[in-house]
Amino acid sequence: MAPDLSEALQLIDAAHSEDPNKxxxxxxxxxxxxxxxxxxxKYLDLHTPDADALVRTAARAQHFRRWEIPRDSYPKTRPGYFAWRTFLKKRQAEQVKQLCLGCDYSVEEADKVAALIAKEELKKGEGKGDADAQVIxxxxxxxxxxxxxxEFEKNHDEDKIISILQKTWVKMGDRGHQLALAMDLSPRAKELVGKALAG
Structure with missing residues (x-):
């Protein structure tokens, strides 16, 4: 039986609609x-128009019920941030896996969606990671x-923003770079991206 993508997306969006943050x-x-x-x-359609149901599900559910575990529920430190992110990824992956199983996804398919949400298969160092994980x-x-x-850059100094942009760039593949360079960014964002790439 094929995954019921339409039902899964409806359930995911219904959960997103409960977010009190507007x-x-x-x-x-x-x-x-x-x-x-x-x-x-929107960006998945631009990046990989023929993405399959599993990638589409993972993309739509990236922040599944994230608001329920706010950032300030963990210490405002670097280790606190990573602990928060790690907990969120595992929680979101398991919740969406169960949702998928209720929408005719096989166990293998639901596990794949969960792995994409948990970012388990991204490339490490020189290794080649999972292509679907790179799309996400x-x-x-x-x-x-x-x-x-x-909004993010207003709250941090320029050196930190440039460092974050450089790390973000390294995470992305060629298609991501292509789309990023074609984006209609604000003048300030373009300036910072230019500095990051020149560094």
Whole structure:
């Protein structure tokens, strides 16, 4: 039996719609995580239009119920940040795996979606990682640049922002780089990206 992608996306979006954090888009207030998920799908369509159901599910569910575990529930330190991220990835992966199993995904298919959400198969060092995992990573980086970067950079000094951009660039593949360079970024974002790539 084939995965019921339509049902899975409906359930994922229903969960996103419960996010109490709102964002104003074209004069309309919508839950932030629903907005984020829609951006993930938008950039996935640009990056890999023929992505299969498993990649589409993982992209749409990247931040599944993230608001339930706020950043300030962990210490405001670097180890605290990584502990928060690690817990979130495992929690989101398991929740979405169970959702997939209820939508006619096989155990293997649900496990694959969970692995993509948990980022278990990204390339390490010189090794070649999972191609689907790289697609998800590229798309998440593109959404960061498009949707979060301008607000994020206001709260950090330039050297830190340039370092973050350089690390983000290393995470991305060739197709991600191509789309990032073609983005209609703000003048300040373009300036910082230029400095990061020149460094």
């Amino acid at each position: 964002v104003e888009i074209n004069g309309q207030s919508i839950p932030y995580e629903l907005h984020y998920a829609q951006k993930m799908t 990573e590229d798309v998440a980086c593109l959404v960061f640049l498009d949707d979060q970067f301008d």
